[in-house]
Amino acid sequence: MPIVLEHLTHTYQPGSAMQATAVKDVSLTVQDGEFFCIIGHTGSGKSTLVQHMNGLLQPTSGRVTVNGVDLADKKTRKDIRRQVGMLFQYPEYQLFEETIRADVAFAPKNLGIPPEQIEEHVRKALDKVGLPYDEFAERSPFELSGGQKRRVALAGILATNPSILILDEPMAGLDPASREDILTLIQRLNDEGTTIVMVSHSMDDVARLADRVAVMNGGELFAIGTPDEVFSRSEELLAMGLDVPHAARLSAMLRARGLPVPKGLYLKEQLRDYLVDLYSKKHRSGNA
Amino acid sequence: MIDYQGVSYAYSGDDAVLRNITDHVKKGEFVAVIGHNGSGKSTLAKLTNALFMPTSGKIFVDGLDTSDKNNLLAVRQKAGMVFQNPDNQMVTTIVEEDVAFGPENLGIDPAEIRRRVDEALSAVRMGKFALSAPNTLSGGQKQRIAIAGILAMLPDVIILDEPTAMLDPAGRKDVFETVRRLNREKGITVLFITHFMEEAASADRVIVISDGEIVMNGPPREVFREEARLKELGLALPMPVWLAHRLKEAGVPVGDCTTDEEIADELCRLYLNT
Numbered sequence: 001m002p003i004v005l006e007h008l009t010h011t012y013q014p015g016s017a018m019q020a021t022a023v024k025d026v027s028l029t030v031q032d033g034e035f036f037c038i039i040g041h042t043g044s045g046k047s048t049l050v051q052h053m054n055g056l057l058q059p060t061s062g063r064v065t066v067n068g069v070d071l072a073d074k075k076t077r078k079d080i081r082r083q084v085g086m087l088f089q090y091p092e093y094q095l096f097e098e099t100i101r102a103d104v105a106f107a108p109k110n111l112g113i114p115p116e117q118i119e120e121h122v123r124k125a126l127d128k129v130g131l132p133y134d135e136f137a138e139r140s141p142f143e144l145s146g147g148q149k150r151r152v153a154l155a156g157i158l159a160t161n162p163s164i165l166i167l168d169e170p171m172a173g174l175d176p177a178s179r180e181d182i183l184t185l186i187q188r189l190n191d192e193g194t195t196i197v198m199v200s201h202s203m204d205d206v207a208r209l210a211d212r213v214a215v216m217n218g219g220e221l222f223a224i225g226t227p228d229e230v231f232s233r234s235e236e237l238l239a240m241g242l243d244v245p246h247a248a249r250l251s252a253m254l255r256a257r258g259l260p261v262p263k264g265l266y267l268k269e270q271l272r273d274y275l276v277d278l279y280s281k282k283h284r285s286g287n288a
Numbered sequence: 289m290i291d292y293q294g295v296s297y298a299y300s301g302d303d304a305v306l307r308n309i310t311d312h313v314k315k316g317e318f319v320a321v322i323g324h325n326g327s328g329k330s331t332l333a334k335l336t337n338a339l340f341m342p343t344s345g346k347i348f349v350d351g352l353d354t355s356d357k358n359n360l361l362a363v364r365q366k367a368g369m370v371f372q373n374p375d376n377q378m379v380t381t382i383v384e385e386d387v388a389f390g391p392e393n394l395g396i397d398p399a400e401i402r403r404r405v406d407e408a409l410s411a412v413r414m415g416k417f418a419l420s421a422p423n424t425l426s427g428g429q430k431q432r433i434a435i436a437g438i439l440a441m442l443p444d445v446i447i448l449d450e451p452t453a454m455l456d457p458a459g460r461k462d463v464f465e466t467v468r469r470l471n472r473e474k475g476i477t478v479l480f481i482t483h484f485m486e487e488a489a490s491a492d493r494v495i496v497i498s499d500g501e502i503v504m505n506g507p508p509r510e511v512f513r514e515e516a517r518l519k520e521l522g523l524a525l526p527m528p529v530w531l532a533h534r535l536k537e538a539g540v541p542v543g544d545c546t547t548d549e550e551i552a553d554e555l556c557r558l559y560l561n562t
Contacts, residue, residue: 176524276534
């Protein structure tokens with residue numbers, strides 16, 4: 001079920017003094033089953049862009065289709081929303097029910113899933129995020145840890161069985177262990193066939209997980225490609241206020257000091273392997 | 289500058305979220321506080337700013353007892369706080385008025401306020417937004433304004449509760465370096481609560497809180513040496529420390545490193561035969 005954006009432009013409050021074009025003429029396609037990441041500095045249009053992917057925002061001009069269905073069509077939009085789940089930033093602030101069961105059931109109920117099926121949806125969704133139904137369903141979402149609350153919010157999205165997940169900085173504000181939990185969970189959903197569109201500031205996560213990366217800058221699509229292709233343009237990314245993966249940053253620093261570290265090492269494991277290898281080669285030739 | 293003497297805190301009727309915290313933060317020290325979500329870090333910040341009073345024990349900020357009601361305003365002037373969510377901190381409709389709000393309340397001379405507001409805004413690279421409405425800014429930009437608002441009060445201590453959690457990498461670096469610079473150049477004492485291990489690695493000292501107690505406390509070099517312990521506590525290593533550990537395991541004789549600079553120096557020493 002590909003997402004196709006064609007010449008998408010979005011202007012907030014057109015015609016008023018506050019008029020601001022957040023997204024300018026963006027065309028791209030997210031393929032079925034892809035892990036697609038969007039990076040860009042604050043205010044670059046990332047969030048505006050992804051809010052078009054489930055019809056939450058309508059383009060000022062251009063077209064958005066999901067699986068061939070034009071999201072401008074009100075009649076079909078609701079059906080698409082069930083297939084495209086969207087997790088906003090800090091979603092735990094949107095938890096509001098007294099029990100975890102009720103919170104997770106909210107979206108499927110709202111989207112018209114028959115009542116007799118909802119319980120099963122809730123059970124499956126909670127199991128998927130690693131919060132077993134029997135243990136958690138009757139508890140209050142507010143007594144959970146930060147990482148657990150976020151998993152409840154994610155379960156609320158998964159409860160409608162979406163085939164596409166849009167995640168706006170899903171790891172922001174979490175401690176390292178909770179980050180890793182959520183990332184592993186997202187990766188597993190992707191392995192099982194869910195298409196993932198993830199907005200992220202963490203270049204390390206993007207380098208590790210993305211099939212393709214889109215770079216937004218000033219509302220325009222600056223670059224799109226594999227992590228290798230995109231991060232090979234490090235200088236340009238840094239110039240626009242973005243980061244590069246930590247391993248790439250450290251590699252560049254080492255190169256500048258005369259160490260023969262090649263370009264193209266984006267994961268810390270790659271840098272480790274390279275340095276271990278280099279040391280043993282040096283050691284051998286030193287002994288010879 | 290800050291003295292914690294056996295501080296415990298419990299929200300009414302609940303179990304204690306902080307237990308028997310004892311520590312001394314020196315004047316001019318930059319202390320990072322790390323710990324898992326729900327460890328009690330934020331509560332410690334709010335206690336230091338006299339937003340909460342200890343259930344037992346005492347906190348002194350520059351000698352002032354935070355539980356003495358007469359000290360309330362003085363404590364909050366000395367120890368300014370930047371919260372995690374900037375939306376809760378905006379009070380006016382124009383950015384520069386927002387930044388001026390704190391100093392105005394302290395009765396400072398208008399010309400001095402003008403100077404401080406300009407300097408604070410440029411320190412967070414928001415100078416060109418001085419006349420914007422806060423509601424037109426993105427989350428990251430709003431957070432930078434909130435930080436400017438505290439900077440404009442030139443406090444002795446700045447307490448920041450995950451101030452960089454929502455910023456993009458450039459904004460995060462900007463804010464962290466701004467706070468670090470204010471600490472170095474003006475001697476402002478900093479209590480910096482964060483989930484970013486790389487930020488903690490640049491602190492003078494790291495306090496690790498778990499389930500309401502201080503479980504590790506020392507220079508980054510010492511704290512990050514204990515990888516297994518940190519993992520148990522739901523934390524991770526800064527990347528340069530991780531790399532140094534892995535290289536050492538593989539037989540590369542790298543010494544302790546906490547920052548990119550340090551590991552780059554070590555690697556040059558080892559690989560360039562100088």
